[in-house]
Amino acid sequence: MRKNSERIESLSKFEEVIDYKFKDITILNRALTHSSYANEHKKSSISYNERLEFLGDSVLSLIVSDYIYKKYPDYPEGDLTKLRAAVVCELALAYIAKNLKLGDYLLLGKGEEATGGRDRTSILADALEALIGAIYLDRGLEASKQFVINLLENEIIQAAKEGDLFTDYKTKLQETLQKTSKSKIEYKIEKEVGPDHDKKFYMSAIINSEVCGRGWGRNKKEAEQMAAKEVLNRMGVYYE
Incomplete structure (x- = not known):
């Protein structure tokens, strides 16, 4: 019981960090649960974030595509594609996740924890996509759009101005x-x-x-x- 209350308290702190209040906090918990944790607690049938990551990847791509399409009407298709890729690439998403200290709130298996999983680029990027997927399920596309743009607008503008945020x-x-x-x-x-x-x-x-x-x-x-x-x-x- 104590562990559950501590987890809820941790999730509530993260809601303050991201400035978003979930209607259903269990979706947030799933978004921040790595498969390694679920695998170590198989008897509990714990849901983890891979399906949310799949959904969030598509939602993120749509929102960023819509934003840059409207903001940069003179950009040809090739430039729009490069700009989107610069913003939604794994390194860029992990960078944003680190700024949110997202890794501090992840549930990880002991092995993943011991080998630095909280700072691993792929885990952080995937968790951020899962978070976006969770917000989409919780409140829909408009809420997701507001969250993503608030999170990435400065990075989009910087990438458009200076080129790739992270060199490909x-x-x-x-x-x-x-x-x-x-x-x-x-x-x-x-x-x-x-x-x-x-x-x-x-x-x-x-x-x-x-x-x-x-x-x-x-x-x-x-x-x-x-x-x-x-x-x-x-x-x-x-x-x-």
Whole structure:
């Protein structure tokens, strides 16, 4: 009973952080429950946030698309797509989640907790999408829109003004190759290290059958980005 009251108190504090009051706080609890926690409490049949993440991803994309379509009427389709991608990419969402201290309110399994899950990019980004999905279920699209725009408007404007909030090294590398050599690049997994809850992927970037860069990450996409970054560095195109 004490644990339940402590959890409700924690969720209420998070509602203050995000300036949103849920009609049904159990939806918020689900949005902040990671699958690793549910797996460790299988007998309790605890719901976790993956389905909400799926829903929130679509809601987020729609809201951001609608906003930038109306705000930037002169942008062609390609620029709108790049702008949206800069705002809703995993790194950008994790950055926003960290600002909200969202990780402090997550329910994680002991293994995930022990390996730094509260600060992991993929977990934070997924939880933020789940939160958006939860708000959509709780009060509908208009409430979701208000929440997302309040959360991301400054980032959207900054991205439109300055370019990508977070550099997409793969795209940068592809564009650079198209301008210089027309060579094609492919990415290949070299190895996977660690248990499922804390796996590292090691990736190579291959151009004309030659390994030109290597990188690692917590997921395949991140590893590809880091491999592409190394290739750019070797080509003299430097990114911090």
